Amino acid sequence: MKDIVENRSRLHLGHKLRIGIIVLRENGFVWCCCLAAYIIASAVADRFFGIMDRLRRQWGIPGMNSKALNKAIWESWDWGAGGDEWTPSEEWKQSVMKCVLEKHMPVGKRVLEIGPGGGRWTGALIERSADFTAVDISASCVELCRNKFGENEKRRFILGSGSDLKGVADGSIDALWSFDVFVHINQNEVEAYADEFRRIMTPGAVGVIHHGSAGGTHGGWRSNLTHEAMLKLLRDRGFEIDDSFLEWQDAGTTHQAGLYKDVINVFRRA
Ligand SMILES: C[S@@+](CC[C@H](N)C(=O)[O-])C[C@H]1O[C@@H](n2cnc3c(N)ncnc32)[C@H](O)[C@@H]1O
CATH class of the missing domain: 3.40.50.150 (Vaccinia Virus protein VP39)
Incomplete structure (x- = not known):
């Protein structure tokens, strides 16, 4: 699943919609809501990971490795x-x-x-x-x-x-x-x-x-x-x-x- 999230940019929007419909049909609304929350949270987490990495370099701070x-x-x-x-x-x-x-x-x-x-x-x-x-x-x-x-x-x-x-x-x-x-x-x-x-x-x-x-x-x-x-x-x-x-x-x-x-x-x- 993580691989799907990490590689989401490899699918165009039209394909994602088509895949989304299949996923919804096969798994139902509740499961799909959880999937959507997972994808959004992963994207937010990735963004913060990138910011932390940049700040660590810019500010010369040790991060989690002192x-x-x-x-x-x-x-x-x-x-x-x-x-x-x-x-x-x-x-x-x-x-x-x-x-x-x-x-x-x-x-x-x-x-x-x-x-x-x-x-x-x-x-x-x-x-x-x-x-x-x-x-x-x-x-x-x-x-x-x-x-x-x-x-x-x-x-x-x-x-x-x-x-x-x-x-x-x-x-x-x-x-x-x-x-x-x-x-x-x-x-x-x-x-x-x-x-x-x-x-x-x-x-x-x-x-x-x-x-x-x-x-x-x-x-x-x-x-x-x-x-x-x-x-x-x-x-x-x-x-x-x-x-x-x-x-x-x-x-x-x-x-x-x-x-x-x-x-x-x-x-x-x-
Ligand atoms: C992930 S454990 C690995 C332990 C063991 N080498 C193994 O492969 O199972 C990390 C080990 O490195 C030690 N360690 C972390 N930073 C260190 C440092 N700056 N100098 C010496 N030991 C350190 C920790 O106390 C811990 O024992």
Whole structure:
């Protein structure tokens, strides 16, 4: 149904009237009133979405993606599903593991995860790493992961500020992973993180980051980060881009990185 509303400009008025008559005949007056209300409300919502997007750019305001808001939201989130509320299917998750995580994250290295949340990828990352650190802006996520995975001298969960990696030593990371986190972080904070990546990653270290590409224009509470901006800010800091993709193929199935034109970026410290 949403597709019909979004693509309504593809039908001319005459066609819409003819279709309207068929819909009325087949579904009745009450249902059609609800449909009309839905279409009008969607158009109004779209208009306000556009205004909000313009104002966010013009006024340089953070929208729904400030550090304070991310912290507040994720500290009060119900983590009962462990992050699998964002897993569209078990097949997709297994494919992320096989075609993204296992393909790009080395085994037996020092790994950093940013934003583990409920630990959707954390167990797999810990299994593959010699030393594991996770940093999250949410105290409840840090607490949850500590309880779920345990902490020791080779495994630590750190509460972060949302734009720096203060608890992580210089040149101490061989591989970096972050999924469904940078989609919510605005560009200025991503830039601050990228400065930190340069500091903590050893030469040759790999980073795998899932992030938004459309600057929030496709909804999904995405930040103002675009694909081009991410590539530029990484290259400006001397990183090489190994791969950058919105989807991948696995056994004849195309899997999407996310619902809102999200991207997975694989980069390397030269
Ligand atoms: C949508 S959840 C994803 C959790 C997990 N990575 C997953 O894929 O299931 C977003 C996570 O990012 C964390 N987060 C949000 N903004 C952050 C920031 N600026 N720095 C570090 N973590 C952040 C949140 O606390 C939360 O754990």
